Every structure is written in structure tokens, then in C-alpha cells.
Amino acid sequence: MSVEKTLATAELGFGASMDRLFELLRIPSISTDPAYKAQCQQAADWLVKELSSLGFDVAARPTGGHPMVVAHYKSKMATSKTPHVLFYGHYDVQPVDPVELWHTKPFEPTLKTDERGVKRIYGRGTADDKGQLMTFVEAAHAWIKTTGTLPINATFLIEGEEESGSPSLLPFLRANKKELSCDVAYVCDTNMWDEKTPAITTRLRGLVHEEITITSPSIDLHSGMYGGAAMNPIRALSKLIAALHDKNGRVTIPGFYSGVAELPKPVKKQWASLKFSEKKFLGAVGLKSAAGEKGRSVIELIWSRPTAEVNGIWGGYTGTGGKTVIPSKAHAKLTFRLVGKQNPKSVLAAFQRFAKKQMPKDAVITFSGHGGGSPASEISESNVYIKKSSAALKAEFKKEAVLMGSGGSIPIVRSFKDILGMDSVLVGFGLNDDAIHSPNEKYNVSSFERGIKSWVRIMGALSE
Ligand code: BES
Ligand code: MN
Secondary structure, three states, X not given: OHHHHHHHHHHHOHHHHHHHHHHHHOOOOEOOOHHHHHHHHHHHHHHHHHHHHOOOEEEEEOOOOOOEEEEEEOOOOOOOOOOEEEEEEEOOEOOOOOHHHOOOOOOOOEEEXXXXXXXXXXXXXXXXXHHXXXXXXXXXXXXXXXXXXXXOEEEEEEEOOHHHOXXXXXXXXHHOHHHHOOOEEEEOOXXXXXXXXXXEEEEEOEEEEEEEEEEOOOOOXXXXXXXXXXXXXXXXXXXXHHHOEOOOOOEOOOOOOOOOOOOOHHHHHHHHOOOOOHHHHHHOOOOOOOOOOOOOXXXXXXXXXXXXXXXXXXXXXXXXXXOOEEOOEEEEEEEEEEOOXXXXXXXHHHHHHHHHHHOOOOOEEEEOOOOOOEOOEEOOOOOHHHHHHHHHHHHHHOOOOEEEEOOOOOHHHHHHHHHHOOOEEEEOOEOHHHOOOOOOOEEEHHHHHHHHHHHHHHHHHHOO
């Protein structure tokens, strides 16, 4: 009964929900760039104001980096059986560059309707993760407006460092273990199966970063005076990068696949039954064939296989015109996506050994990754909260939710389990074409609206 009423409130108030989302989207809270520290604080403060107006006990808690927004709500309908549920999202966003490729200003959210009548909100953070986190904030808004309370006891944890690897997260979870340990965590930072089909994500890959510098001559050299005699660090870097994969797309670092298991047969079968169109998925981004390990499906490659990826390389002269130089240094940033029991530290160590071995004479490699990293997470599909949430999603979308994997990483999921002993249910409303981390990021208005309504239903279902 109250679920239906609350859904009606959410529908009526949807315009105001959009306005609030747009306010948050206008704050350029780029966590990876120290120049935006104040803006990260501003986004945290905005959330504090919003949640406190709903009656949450909330604060932006300082950390070594950007603040953590922690908000608690004790249900006025609570009985001893009412669960305490944590909801997680992140208010920080990725950098906007290359900014010249945006069709609208990244921090001026813009509503556009396409030929099919599909409405989308364009801007950095629309899908990752402000639009998503606002779905549960707005659901709470609708519940409180309709019934004067939430139907469950809730804690909202909204982080500001997800896009920079969550450096403050572990100490924060450890220091506030008792306060943050709930019956279950809901994480809203993943995708739907497609525009019409909801999904619950049960696997995420882990991630570890590395940064390398190769130095050959001690200073930049004239490439005529020294060319042929001096080792060029870009040549050494290219050799290393080229050696990372064999001709079958397999990573060649010795020991890299330790802890990576083959998929259980039933999982393989379920994935095969999903009717995933590789052609469409790759075609949408201008590609024709999968570049990973040969003989594996695209879904398998993304959801269950590890990667060694170069995210950027630089060195030497890249300005206009030519310059005849042998540079002193060359650099690269790499990331490794991890699966199964792969250990971030061991993977880094294996890479470093491998990289040193690849260096020709007079090329010295140094490593300046910040260590850390997080292993992959897997959530049991028989979890009772997954069952309840599937039913609620089905009621909203009139379609069964797909249990799926994801290639992305959300380090907190693993920490919730390891530190707080808490399982996570990953329910999100993003789509593959949202262009997260890319120019022209967008979130469909239908994702936002049905996301809010889905949380209204899930919160209701959890109170029963
Ligand atoms: N929301 C993403 C992860 C994601 C993307 C999950 C797509 C499911 C589908 C998250 O915010 C993210 O981008 N995480 C980073 C990790 C971080 C340590 C930089 C990632 O995966 O690159
Ligand atoms: Mn992200």
C-alpha cells in the first residue's frame, strides 16, 4: 500500500528530483585532480544539506583525502526485525579531458531528446555515479514525503574517492567498523542488462595500477650526434609493452594467471544463454573483433578474465613540428584488472620482475605506482537480498532481472566483505552506451526515473 503511494509521490515529484540531480551535477568534483579539492568538499556539503533536510543524521567526515558522507536514518516504523541497510554511491567523478570532444559543457548538465524520443542527461558524472546515487537519495525522499519515515533503518555512505582508488576507504571502514556494519549493503554504481531489462551484478573485477619511468641517457640528446649509439627509452618502453601479450591475446607475465580459475560449467551455460550480441557491443564503439584471449566469448573476457592494459604513454617530443631528439625518459601508466583469487601485490611484483627483464642495456626502469589495489569480488547468487531485490526489480520493469558480471571495479565491495563482514547487492541503472569516463557521458532519464522507483520498491520489500 505505502509502496504504491510512494511510487505515485516519486512520479509527481520527478521534476524536482531532476532539479536536485542537476544541482549536484554542476559541482565539478573531480577527485583525481588536487585542483578540485574544494569542489569535492562542496559536493559532499551539498549531499549533507540534502540528507539533513530529509531528517538524516549526517556529516561530511574528513579523511586523509576527500570527505566521506555518512548519513543515518532510524525508521519510525522499526521493529526488532527491521533490517539496517547500507546504501553506497560515490559523488566524485573522472576528469573531463579530452574536453574538446564534448558536445555540451561537462558540468552544465543538458537534457536532450533523440529521434526515438529517448531523453538523456549529458554531463560528467550523470551515470557515474551522481545520477545513480541520487536514485536512492530520491527514493528516500519519496518515502519520507509520503509516510513520514523510511520503512527500513538506513545508512548512506557516499564516497568521494572512488575514481581515485579509494585510498581513505580502508582506514575509514576500520575506524568506523561498528557504525557502518549493517545487515547488507546496496551499491548503486553498475549497469542494467539493457534499456528494458534490469540486472543485479554478482561479479566485479579487481584492479591494480602501476606507473613506470624508463631512463636511458641522463639528458635529452641530439639524435644525430648520438643516434645509433644511445639507447632510446621509448624503444625500451615499446619493447616492454609489445611483450605484454602473445599472439593469442594472452598476457605473458610469468605467474600472472595464478589464482585465475576456469568458469564452472553451469555459469558458462547461463552466460551463453544471455544472448549477448558481440557484434552490437563492439560495433557500437567502432570495433569488429575481440582483442583478448582467443577462443573466449566477449562476456567471458570482460567478466571473468584478467587484463594488462596500458592507459597512457608519453615521452620525447610531442609538440607541433619535428624535433630530432633522443629523450632521456619515457613513461607509461598501466592497470591490471583482476579476477578470481589473483592478488594485487603478487601481480604487481610479477609485472615488475618481468618489466626489469625486458629492459635492454642502458635502460633503467623505475616504478611509481602507489601500490594498494583491490582483488575481484564475487557475491553468491543465492543471497536472500538478491532474491528480494530481483522480485522488486521485476515488479518495476515487468521483466526478470539478469544476474550478470561486470568488467569494472568497485573496490569497496570487497572491503565491505573483508572488513565489515557485509555482503553487497549491486543494483544499478547505467547502460553500456552511457560513455562513463569518456566525453559526452550521459544518463537516460528513464534510468533515473525507474532507478528511483526501483529503490522505492526495494526499500519497501526489505521492510517486509
Ligand atoms: N561504476 C564504475 C564501475 C563499473 C563500471 C561497474 C561499469 C559496472 C559497469 C566505477 O565507478 C569505476 O569506474 N571504477 C573504477 C575503479 C577505480 C579504482 C578507478 C574502474 O573500474 O575503473
Ligand atoms: Mn567510474
